[in-house]
Amino acid sequence: GALFMSEFKSRSKWGDSKRWYNAWALLELLETYPGQVPDVDIAINGADEPFIGSQELFRVGTKPDGRAIKGLRPWNVSQARSPPPLFSVCRDANNVDLLWPQYNIWGMDWTGMGMREPPWCVQFPMLRRTWLRKGITHRPGKLFWRGQLKSNPSTRGAMVRCRTRLLPKAGKRRIDVEVNGVVIRKGGGSMPGVSTRGGKQVSASARCNAKYLLHMEGRSFSLAQLPQAGCGSLMVMGPHRYYTPIERAYRANGFFLPVQLPVYNPGGDPRAVVERGACENVSAAITWAESKAPGGGADASAAVAAEAAAWTELELS
Template structure:
């Protein structure tokens, strides 16, 4: 089953007696594979001797590929291969793992998460929410997906103001100027920030949500490892994918009329990022995921024929530039003083269904408010 995932995998990662081995299959986008492997090595440093033997395949591309329909129990006798990646969706079996940028995104000079969290915390304090621009802000590359191109149509114009201020990111110019305008800690300047997926899930989610600004999330199709733990009207405001402009206009209008409530939403989201998504918990998620995965293995892993042993020291020594810098800044200095957190038992079906119903009902409530608002305007 594991080797069935090879055709899609970027690399194979094996842990054997606390030592790590990697077999690479294809080139990765930028340094995604490098920092993902680096993150796995830091887990081994944080919990030495506690990460069990395992053998896994990792795909560094965005789109999930293990489609549930291909392994329907009524049509197939073949089990789906366990393939790790950064996101999945409700129609796929891909296993979700923290993305590479938690240890740094060298190509656009985004620091490792442990340092960036501190910068974001300081950035939040520079401008109080009430003093921020009373509009919805987004900055990014619209050319990666049709729904992003559609979002740009919601920008302010001579004839219409949808309460959105949208900016196209010029990555070529930014790279030439040292990414001076791309510091995410300096972008907590508007009361509202928009999250919209790119070609699949977008790594920008955690940076956007970390501002005290209320996050307007355009209906997502994909999920990463933490966003399903966020609740509409508690951590974010839902925006309809098929009617973005009107939905954004209403969200901002409602928020500016209910300042206390929308500030609470922004604060709850940034607290979620600062506390629930701090690196201690990222490593705990990784540990429990890999520990649970290893318990399912029915064979003892061996070192693949073309694999090489890797360790943190050799990766740092053979790197340079931002890659080397970010590795040094995200290095786990030594074993953790405490054991991994205790995994709580899964939700019982009744509790889980109650949570899911609350999500659905909260979104329906927003849609009703929005519908009533525009009906009232049209009557006037």
């Protein structure tokens, strides 16, 4: 069979290398299961967004100026009878792409970011040693998320504001947030309570010191869940727009603590009350997770984290 990958011209630090890391996943599959992978053509979408809609977009007529008039119809009544099998790194409720693992963050030198992560086959045993050496009940109740503010400033910045402004003003428990590459302090310009001054990047192993790891999407999906899954921490997740292979498994098995996610709104906007309410929801969820299970013993979070760790070791090692 032949491999087809879409062109994806990117001005990011990764350049066009995402396509080759998608191909790397296929090469690993062929080497791991020799002779067992069907000899068929494979098409991989190299963009961040899914492509195949849940219904077929087809031409129903022509406008007087020659432009096409298009409509939607279910795939089972289309000429193709089924959607074309296209693999993508993520999907959402409106698309039916087949999920494909994304490898582009492992073994790459992130120029200018002060860190270099080894391949997953090397990284995972290191993360596993961390969680075995320092179990979740012995870690400080700190909430950590990995990501850049600019990827999703309204939500990611609002989470920082939970700690610096909203919860303290409400007299609620403060969330001890640690953020990758961002210095948390009061102040900030366009978003009060959020400093945009850069901070030191935190390695995959160092993230495992946190008891709670917050998974938040960026402009589209987030790649952070793979390294976070290897920490033995409790994943904290809000509503989603996109699925990746790992996120789908986490949600289907209940390996996470569900929370609302705040969204920053400028002062005077009545939706700011919603932002504060979401912060209080996250605080309440962490408070519950820190509570003792009935009859004493481990925190309520320990059982969920243990199930997730067992699945991770079985499926992702």
